[in-house]
Amino acid sequence: MQNAGLPEAGDAVFTFPHEVLVDREAYDEAARLDPDAPEKELAGQARVRRDLAMRGYLELVVSVEENGQEALREFHRIAARVVRPRVEAWRRIWCEGVERELELTRGQLAALERGEPGIMHDAALVRTDPHPGPKRFGMCGRLRTWQARDIGLDRS
Numbered sequence: 001m002q003n004a005g006l007p008e009a010g011d012a013v014f015t016f017p018h019e020v021l022v023d024r025e026a027y028d029e030a031a032r033l034d035p036d037a038p039e040k041e042l043a044g045q046a047r048v049r050r051d052l053a054m055r056g057y058l059e060l061v062v063s064v065e066e067n068g069q070e071a072l073r074e075f076h077r078i079a080a081r082v083v084r085p086r087v088e089a090w091r092r093i094w095c096e097g098v099e100r101e102l103e104l105t106r107g108q109l110a111a112l113e114r115g116e117p118g119i120m121h122d123a124a125l126v127r128t129d130p131h132p133g134p135k136r137f138g139m140c141g142r143l144r145t146w147q148a149r150d151i152g153l154d155r156s
Contacts, residue, residue, distance in 0.1 A: 013079035014049065015057040021078045 013021075020026045030052055033045045063071035104119070111118030 013082050014053040015060055015075075016052050017056040017059055018078075020052070020056065021075075021082060024082070027082055 014027075014031055016027060016030055020030050030049060033042055033049070037045065060071065060075055063075075108118040
């Protein structure tokens with residue numbers, strides 16, 4: 001994912017009903033899928049989670065219709081509290097991936113500005129395989145992750 005997979009690291013907040021959103025333990029329990037459960041059971045857990053999020057979303061729609069944008073702002077404040085404990089982990093994800101790629105792009109633009117090819121000579125076709133096992137259940141469907149291969153490019 002463009003933002004280093006942060007939605008799958010919990011930065012997207014499910015629109016669970018208000019009473020679940022404001023209760024940290026209830027939210028975590030409702031959002032969690034048992035990684036050791038069999039595939040069929042995981043699919044059932046994902047459907048229960050989806051249905052609860054849809055119930056909360058419909059409640060939010062009614063609340064916005066009745067109370068205007070303040071209802072949405074309140075949802076955003078609650079969502080910020082839900083994700084706050086994860087910020088440090090996301091910062092590490094960002095630094096290890098997104099920030100590194102940002103600096104690579106900055107260097108490439110500087111090279112092009114000087115009339116140099118920069119990393120263009122490192123272009124390569126790389127073939128990789130998916131990680132073994134079933135697809136994971138993500139926020140918006142099923143996820144397949146792929147194995148990165150070190151092809152020996154020095155990107156420094």
